[in-house]
Amino acid sequence: MLDDRRTKVLQALVEEYIATGQPVSSNAILERSGLGVSSATIRNDLARLESYGFVEQPHTSAGRIPTPQGYRFYVDHASPARLRTATRSRIEAFFTDVHRELSRLLKETTGLLSDLSHYPAIVIGPGFSGESVRAFHLVPLAGDVVLAVTVSASGRVSQNVVRLRTQPTESELAEAEDLLARALEHETISAALEKVNALPADLIPERVLRVAASVGNALARVDGSIREVYVGGTAQLAELWQDLAHVHTILGLLEEEGSVRRLIDEASDRPSVRLSGEIDVDNVDLAVVSSPYDAGGHGGGRIGVLGPMRMDYRRTIKIVEEVGEGLGESLGR
Amino acid sequence: MLDDRRTKVLQALVEEYIATGQPVSSNAILERSGLGVSSATIRNDLARLESYGFVEQPHTSAGRIPTPQGYRFYVDHASPARLRTATRSRIEAFFTDVHRELSRLLKETTGLLSDLSHYPAIVIGPGFSGESVRAFHLVPLAGDVVLAVTVSASGRVSQNVVRLRTQPTESELAEAEDLLARALEHETISAALEKVNALPADLIPERVLRVAASVGNALARVDGSIREVYVGGTAQLAELWQDLAHVHTILGLLEEEGSVRRLIDEASDRPSVRLSGEIDVDNVDLAVVSSPYDAGGHGGGRIGVLGPMRMDYRRTIKIVEEVGEGLGESLGR
């Protein structure tokens, strides 16, 4: 597609633009790239790059800025950065030897990530699925509504409000709790549900069975979909976009759990970069750098940051990757 | 301090400024207030109000804008607004008959409040204290770290990671769990802790007792301070302040749990308004309208919104108050 020199010209242009935010002139590329050619040559190359749609001019007689396609090409050809040892050790220290409640750990991870990257950060919690259940409780809330509390083997606590069709008596509820607790013990939720459904219907009062089934179904339904979403570092928004309309739109995105998920949920097993056009978000200058993490037996999730397309990709990708690894290891233990 | 007409002039000025955001001229006050005097008279009054420090001029030949003192006088003398029935019924519908997990309810309440008020909203969770415990579990996490899960009578679930000084065996942990569960059953945490400490040391292995005491102390320490903080509607910030520096500062405030608490924590049993100078936040144009809520036996908390000083106080106060009442009732059941 692009010969070697033109690739270098585009890289220099993107990096210069990322650094300065100003349209980049042929002379600036000359200096940054160190190519031993004249500015006129570079101007010719720029004209070619423009015809390919990688760069554009804000107006005649101005320098060039990258188009989304230009960024895409750059990102796909960029080598990852090396992190300073100070940064690495900060990540390491963060995940070493500190035991925190899961939700707190995830929330604080957004803090770390956004601190290091200087971009707002997103962390999606690891799934529940595949984990066995350590403890289970039913708490009556009101009438036909009960709260099911499940503690997983790794100490995760999940709460679900379940509305039953009928109002159980206290003893029925206790029996159902007992039944489910037994079925769930050291089992995954889906396995336990089968157990419950296979129970001998003649030995257990039907009403109890019905309660247990209702709760079991409710659990199974949410199982796996309880990946909590955490967002941190939103204060950076104002500095990054410098534009109230953009800040408003992005705050709106980050406020709604569903759209946050949509931003970074992706089935890639490596760090990935998504740019405005590729995300289902209209007309916002947006790039999302995300990476999966693997918490060993305890599932895994995804973390990422978002920023304007004019973003330090090489550094950011590396940071997101490393923090993801740290988080995975920390959870995996 | 102020005679009747000057009070009205100030009120009209503040309301006009809240509505338009422009410096208010004597003529504008004339029209809005309906006072049957000439604009010259109002100009004289304005000069007087200025000497009292209630209003100021951005520059010589411009209208007046309220000073913080002017706002203070205004809110202290403002009568609360009436809400449209549509608004009232929205609040009512929100809290009627829907059973949600507590954390979800509180989070969604910030959504309701910010939707109605058009300002970012804060909800502080009701305390745990005073509630009896319904279920209790200890889950070993790793080595000397255990997770204590407490379910309160009203179905609230609290998780605490406790680091013990020694590593208990499985059976010791089970015994300690049993011990604490028994002690806690239908008791408040503080009452239970006394029970545990009063246990006959000769009947129970010392190691078990020590574990139980560690956990109990950890619980007691966090008991009452676990008032979660929820923030919603931050997307409004961009529209409200129209100024990147302000948006940045306030996002920063809202990001940190401690500062959010500081914004609305206050020991007033009525709706209250705090303005920039009165809050420990420097140089931000900020007003906080907050109100307590009472969840009956289950404690209570505080909710509020924040906005620029140029804020529709009469309407906002009423909305915050009503949503607070709704939340209190909903939790009290």
Added chain:
DNA sequence: GCTTGTCACTCTCACCCCGCGAGTGCTAAT
């Protein structure tokens, strides 16, 4: 003594004009 009509004065804001400088595209030469 408070209120009012009048009027000169002040200050901002929006607009326009214009010159500078950066940076390009083109062309002709290598």
Added chain:
DNA sequence: ATTAGCACTCGCGGGGTGAGAGTGACAAGC
């Protein structure tokens, strides 16, 4: 294919200007 040179384009910032909004002051009226 590359380069030097050059004419051309266009945005940006500074300064000038006129209109309009609003005030303060003053003298007259109730």
